[in-house]
Amino acid sequence: MVAHRSLHTGSRSLNSLPRRTLLASLLLFCCQGAPTAATIKLENIRGYGFDDERQLVSFDTLAYDDATGKVLARGKEAQSLTTDKVLNGAGKTLLPGLIDGHGHVLGLGQSLSRVELRESRTEAAAASLVSDFARAHPEQRWILGRGWNQELWDSRAYPSKASLDALISDRPVWLQRVDGHAGWANSKALALAGISRDTLDPDGGQIIKDAKGEPTGVLVDNAMALLERHIPEPDKAERLAAFATAFDHLLSLGITATHDAGISAAELGDYQALRQQDKLPVRIYAMLSAADPALDTWLKQGPILDEDERLVARSVKIYSDGALGSRGAALLAPYSDRPGETGLLVTPEPELGSLIKATVAAGFQANVHAIGDRANRMVLDKFAQLDNKTREAGRHRIEHAQIIDPEDLPRFATLKVLPSMQPTHATSDMNMAGDRLGEQRLRGAYAWRTLVDLGSPIVGGSDFPVELANPFHGLHAAVTRQDQRNLPEGGWRPAEKLTLAEALRAFTRDAAYGAFQEQKMGSLTPGSFADFIVLDRDIFAIAPEQLWQTRVLETHVAGKQVYALGQ
Secondary structure, three states: OOEEOOOOEOOEOHHHOOHHHHHHHHHHHHHOOOOOOOEEEEEOOEEEEEOOOOOEEEEOOEEEEOOOOEEEEEOHHHHOOOOOEEEEOOOOEEEEOEEEEEEOHHHHHHHOOOEEOOOOOOHHHHHHHHHHHHHHOOOOOOEEEEEEOHHHOOOOOOOOHHHHHOOOOOOOEEEEEOOOOEEEEOHHHHHHHOOOOOOOOOOOEEEEEOOOOOEEEEEEEOOHHHHHOOOOOOOHHHHHHHHHHHHHHHHHOOEEEEEEEEEOHHHHHHHHHHHHOOOOOOEEEEEEEOOOOOHHHHHHHOOEOOOOOOEEEEEEEEEOEOOOOOOOOOOOOOEOOEOOOOOOEOOOHHHHHHHHHHHHHOOOEEEEEEOOHHHHHHHHHHHHOOOHHHHHHHOOEEEEOOEOOHHHHHHHHHHOOEEEEOHHHHHHHHHHHHHHHHHHHHHHEOOHHHHHHOOOOOEEOOOOOOOOOOHHHHHHHHHHOOOOOOOOOOOOOHHHOOOHHHHHHHOOHHHHHOOOOOOOOOOOOOOOEOOEEEEOOOOOOOOHHHHHHOOEEEEEEOOEEEEEOOO
16 A cells, blocks of 8 residues: 655645754654665655756656665656655755765865865965964864965965964964965974975975075975875874765765765775775765875776775876966966966876876776866877777766867867866866966866867866865856856856756766766666755756755755755
8 A cells, every 4th residue: 555645734735834844844754664665756846867868857756766775767657656655845856966076075074174264365364264273272283274275365475484483383284275286384394394495396396485495385286295294194083083074064965976086095995994884875986096005906906896886996096287276287388477387297297198008907997187288188198099999988087177278179079088077166266267377278278168069078076175065056157157246247258158957967967977877876767876865946947146055955865865954
């Protein structure tokens, strides 16, 4: 017998109930009958997903099996099914669980418990936030933080150790720039690392020095390692606590899966232990860091696969250049605002080619960080040297793909190399990208529309904690090319806007494709996992400028509710 309830309370429809009451009612009903497995039909929803042709479809009913965690049917086919339970979705909007195609999970968890400088608008204000944090946390041996961006300061100049020294001199301070490609230290930290006027720049890095040759406290790209190796590594308990914090945060934002871009051997071990204990609430597609000493061992052992797609490690994150904001992105011509400088190659070209070949030969996907047009061309050239069949089957990726010479844009589709892009990078960078590149080079920068029109699926993501993890900020940026103040009017380089359906596909079905998981998630097609989220609004029925304000009411993974607002 079918259990059917309209979920009304007295004469009041659930649509009229306060949000927390609605969620509590839905949660209570979902739990009734547990632990007996059941087939569930969720009716009266505004559902959106994708079909086998990658086209957006809508439906008002979703049926799934909470034992297998998979979708049985949707739309008319779901309506005709006889199920154990029928739930009333109260007209709420339902989307596939969102997938962040490029993030740093441990870094996110750590950043949520460290000093946050993203909103600072002057160097002095940033230093003051650090000082306040240090006073509030006397137990911390190192004061660590992230998020400063000199391009948002009036000075637009790199900070100095002096402003930190004036407030904190007894403990070392290390603050990563928002993009993670530069850091700001006080004198205590520099001294502990042995960095002085006599320290030479490492390959692929720079120690910023003043006119007298003294280190200013800012280290760029590979120079950061000179200091960071002196910071105590987090122990296993600290890592697990950071992972738990990150998982909770991601689920609250509707992210049910993420591609963790460049993990260490220790992180992989943590993930494997959590998987064995069934404690991975977010699906993890792990990219093993090419910089980890254990890389050769990983490659010999081969990919880690999982039928339930909870933990998959079949890709390697390789680094080619730095970032635009710190002028570490490798350019074909000098920076427009720094004549004579063309950026940094974090990995020398011969070594880059060897890493890609070794990765592919071991059966792994090669995901290469490339931001500047020189770096992107170099990586495309390396991929072009691979056997065509092997390359096309590998779904290899360029992570970020931010600045591309227009002549190289068609090569992504031709070579079947996937651009893995983060829309909020464009709206974060738009205030300085023109200064760095000049107008001519912007023609191939953040070129989402062009790449899609040329036939390239885009793997959407955020690069958290470089950017905020909220995927609705990414959808908003992709569709409007504006910041959250709706500036600039009409959008920055508006010809590169995506439609909302295309943007949503980048964060669902196409992100899944970038991880060989499109049959299992991202579309809500029958047979795929019932990973879905319930929203406070229909994103296809609101002004695009409001997309970033969307809130997640519920998150479900494999049919099980793992987050509810207010619970």
